[in-house]
Amino acid sequence: MRAPRITDVAKMAGVSTATVSRALNQPDSVAETTRQSVADAVAKTGYRINIAAQNLRRQRSGAVVVLVPNLGNPFFSEILSGVEATLAAKGLSVLIADTKHPSVPTGLVIEYLQSRRADGIVSLDGNLPDLVSAYPGSGHALPPIVYACEWNDAVDSPSIRVDNAKGAAMAVAHLASLGHIRLGHICGPENNILTRERRDGFVAALRSRHLDVRPDWFFAGDFSIASGRRAAGEWLRLRQRPTAVFCASDETAFGFISGLHDAAVRVPEDVSVVGFDDIEIARHYIPPLTTIRQPRAEIGAAAARKLIQMVEGEKTSENDKMEILPVRLVVRSSTAPCSQD
Amino acid sequence: MRAPRITDVAKMAGVSTATVSRALNQPDSVAETTRQSVADAVAKTGYRINIAAQNLRRQRSGAVVVLVPNLGNPFFSEILSGVEATLAAKGLSVLIADTKHPSVPTGLVIEYLQSRRADGIVSLDGNLPDLVSAYPGSGHALPPIVYACEWNDAVDSPSIRVDNAKGAAMAVAHLASLGHIRLGHICGPENNILTRERRDGFVAALRSRHLDVRPDWFFAGDFSIASGRRAAGEWLRLRQRPTAVFCASDETAFGFISGLHDAAVRVPEDVSVVGFDDIEIARHYIPPLTTIRQPRAEIGAAAARKLIQMVEGEKTSENDKMEILPVRLVVRSSTAPCSQD
DNA sequence: GCTCGCTTCGTAATCGATTGCATAAAGCCT
DNA sequence: AGGCTTTATGCAATCGATTACGAAGCGAGC
Numbered sequence: 001m002r003a004p005r006i007t008d009v010a011k012m013a014g015v016s017t018a019t020v021s022r023a024l025n026q027p028d029s030v031a032e033t034t035r036q037s038v039a040d041a042v043a044k045t046g047y048r049i050n051i052a053a054q055n056l057r058r059q060r061s062g063a064v065v066v067l068v069p070n071l072g073n074p075f076f077s078e079i080l081s082g083v084e085a086t087l088a089a090k091g092l093s094v095l096i097a098d099t100k101h102p103s104v105p106t107g108l109v110i111e112y113l114q115s116r117r118a119d120g121i122v123s124l125d126g127n128l129p130d131l132v133s134a135y136p137g138s139g140h141a142l143p144p145i146v147y148a149c150e151w152n153d154a155v156d157s158p159s160i161r162v163d164n165a166k167g168a169a170m171a172v173a174h175l176a177s178l179g180h181i182r183l184g185h186i187c188g189p190e191n192n193i194l195t196r197e198r199r200d201g202f203v204a205a206l207r208s209r210h211l212d213v214r215p216d217w218f219f220a221g222d223f224s225i226a227s228g229r230r231a232a233g234e235w236l237r238l239r240q241r242p243t244a245v246f247c248a249s250d251e252t253a254f255g256f257i258s259g260l261h262d263a264a265v266r267v268p269e270d271v272s273v274v275g276f277d278d279i280e281i282a283r284h285y286i287p288p289l290t291t292i293r294q295p296r297a298e299i300g301a302a303a304a305r306k307l308i309q310m311v312e313g314e315k316t317s318e319n320d321k322m323e324i325l326p327v328r329l330v331v332r333s334s335t336a337p338c339s340q341d
Numbered sequence: 342m343r344a345p346r347i348t349d350v351a352k353m354a355g356v357s358t359a360t361v362s363r364a365l366n367q368p369d370s371v372a373e374t375t376r377q378s379v380a381d382a383v384a385k386t387g388y389r390i391n392i393a394a395q396n397l398r399r400q401r402s403g404a405v406v407v408l409v410p411n412l413g414n415p416f417f418s419e420i421l422s423g424v425e426a427t428l429a430a431k432g433l434s435v436l437i438a439d440t441k442h443p444s445v446p447t448g449l450v451i452e453y454l455q456s457r458r459a460d461g462i463v464s465l466d467g468n469l470p471d472l473v474s475a476y477p478g479s480g481h482a483l484p485p486i487v488y489a490c491e492w493n494d495a496v497d498s499p500s501i502r503v504d505n506a507k508g509a510a511m512a513v514a515h516l517a518s519l520g521h522i523r524l525g526h527i528c529g530p531e532n533n534i535l536t537r538e539r540r541d542g543f544v545a546a547l548r549s550r551h552l553d554v555r556p557d558w559f560f561a562g563d564f565s566i567a568s569g570r571r572a573a574g575e576w577l578r579l580r581q582r583p584t585a586v587f588c589a590s591d592e593t594a595f596g597f598i599s600g601l602h603d604a605a606v607r608v609p610e611d612v613s614v615v616g617f618d619d620i621e622i623a624r625h626y627i628p629p630l631t632t633i634r635q636p637r638a639e640i641g642a643a644a645a646r647k648l649i650q651m652v653e654g655e656k657t658s659e660n661d662k663m664e665i666l667p668v669r670l671v672v673r674s675s676t677a678p679c680s681q682d
Numbered sequence: 683g684c685t686c687g688c689t690t691c692g693t694a695a696t697c698g699a700t701t702g703c704a705t706a707a708a709g710c711c712t
Numbered sequence: 713a714g715g716c717t718t719t720a721t722g723c724a725a726t727c728g729a730t731t732a733c734g735a736a737g738c739g740a741g742c
Contacts, residue, residue, distance in 0.1 A: 006699060016722045021700055031720060051458050052396035053698035056727050071422040074415030081412040085442045093436050093458060101426045117392050225625050258625040284566050284599040286627040347729060357692045362730055394728035397697050
């Protein structure tokens with residue numbers, strides 16, 4: 001049996017398809033009795049609207065695509081969750097695309113975005129504009145974009161951010177208050193806006209406290225666990241070591257602590273460690289990680305709300321372009337008073 | 342300027358829309374020269390196909406929805422990644438829906454699935470059939486479904502699984518080989534198929550070794566970190582304690598170890614712990630976690646491949662319904678020889 | 683020269699819902 | 713009663729691509 005169409009409902013209710021459509025989409029424009037009989041007919045036939053037909057006629061897709069750099073990274077999952085919940089409540093579908101999956105070429109993703117498959121884009125990847133402009137077939141219009149977490153100064157799309165520099169400053173303040181004066185930093189990946197913000201915030205905070213800013217206390221990293229572990233190797237090789245390390249992400253902090261643990265260096269007794277993100281496991285790591293909390297679900301929800309505004313045609317005023325959410329220092333056990341003279 | 346349509350391309354190439362469509366979809370059915378001029382016209386106009394129109398005409402959606410119970414749970418992200426990469430390579434869009442997000446009512450999700458928005462479903466939630474049948478407006482056809490990780494014996498949809506019982510047996514074998522004879526288990530959530538499989542496998546392995554199966558050594562849990570922590574509390578209150586604990590998930594293991602750590606109980610010196618999943622952080626936990634590895638990306642990829650088969654109309658033969666992927670014991674440092682007499 | 687077969691392409695119907703415009707009915711006022 | 717406004721509904725065009733069917737063109741074989 002074929003799926004019932006709007007004509008089937010119309011026939012059963014004894015009205016035209018136009019009326020059925022109106023009864024469903026603008027109930028107020030239809031007489032009470034008609035509305036009722038349409039509702040009955042819908043129930044009796046088990047009618048479900050054909051989304052493709054509706055989308056074609058309405059010239060939209062009813063979907064939003066969320067661009068995630070590396071879906072396998074758990075950091076993004078809670079943000080995605082916030083986005084999804086907010087969009088689902090508005091009846092919008094959520095498409096996902098991985099911008100950095102090794103087996104999916106970038107060109108494919110860009111084609112995808114240009115195919116009118118989505119009414120809007122939430123990008124967790126700040127490098128998107130660079131990718132798009134680098135891709136030959138550019139010059140195509142993309143739907144409205146909102147950036148979440150990361151962003152890109154080269155375009156003026158709205159973005160939801162956290163106060164990264166403030167977070168770095170809070171980490172420094174906390175460590176300084178524990179008596180640490182030799183602070184190191186494991187950076188994020190180069191070319192990443194968050195890396196810059198956090199590093200610059202860290203440096204500025206050191207300077208304002210007249211603490212040393214030593215190049216060899218800055219370790220390369222990329223937010224990954226592995227890079228934290230590599231940094232641990234470097235730390236161990238230093239002649240003069242920082243007594244506290246601020247990591248650009250929680251995962252990096254885990255890798256760092258884990259690497260130190262292998263060398264029997266204790267946290268926080270021998271070195272204090274601060275992370276960034278406050279992912280769920282942070283509180284249950286050993287030792288529980290002192291970190292800068294990002295409200296991840298809220299970031300996702302805010303991005304979704306902003307995008308909905310844009311899709312619905314509200315103009316975003318200039319001072320509305322950027323929404324900065326606060327971060328919070330969560331003190332746990334990976335930091336302790338400095339034990340060295 | 343309006344987006345170019347197929348008629349614009351046809352006009353520029355001096356052919357009919359039918360030919361354009363054929364040149365794009367079945368290149369072999371069109372003369373070489375025609376194909377070329379169509380290609381030129383496409384490039385010149387910047388034509389992008391209108392997905393909605395194509396879907397309407399083709400009576401499909403070109404999308405697959407992945408049902409994730411709790412998107413915020415990092416366990417699922419790598420599976421999702423595997424699904425996404427495989428489907429994207431086939432040109433299918435990936436929709437996600439959270440079946441357990443508190444703010445999204447179940448009914449909405451079910452309506453969603455019935456709306457012909459997707460050509461197929463990958464469900465990571467084995468309880469889906471129960472939810473659907475419990476929902477009043479049922480009796481509606483759902484597209485083909487493939488289960489991944491979890492499954493449901495009440496329906497005969499294909500499923501991709503891992504050998505959970507074997508995994509439990511491997512954990513027991515490992516612990517027994519270290520001299521442990523008092524083994525406990527932190528279970529998953531009740532009503533979950535994986536919980537049953539792992540617990541039954543655990544019990545069977547104990548029995549075959551003539552080891553004690555003591556009810557008070559089975560702790561309630563739900564795969565979460567928090568439940569592992571609660572189990573730690575229970576473990577501490579026992580008069581006679583198991584010297585080794587097999588946890589239904591890595592996260593539970595982390596919660597357990599973390600809870601014990603608070604009470605100054607050491608792992609593995611005082612108690613050995615085995616997890617299940619081998620999520621990324623497991624190798625970098627302190628101590629690095631001995632666990633049963635599930636090939637998560639491969640599970641996702643296999644589920645996607647199976648679903649593609651079904652969507653493309655291949656019949657799944659009976660002995661093809663179930664694909665069981667192997668698990669592997671990964672020995673790290675959370676297990677050690679039993680130190681008690 | 684004629685027929686047959688193959689390749690290539692165009693015409694027009696079709697997918698299912700939405701909506702501008704027109705019409706009919708009903709109510710209201712003078 | 714006649715004219716005017718308001719409300720409720722139907723008719724038919726439309727969104728943009730696909731595809732069944734048939735026609736035209738071409739070459740080969742006799």
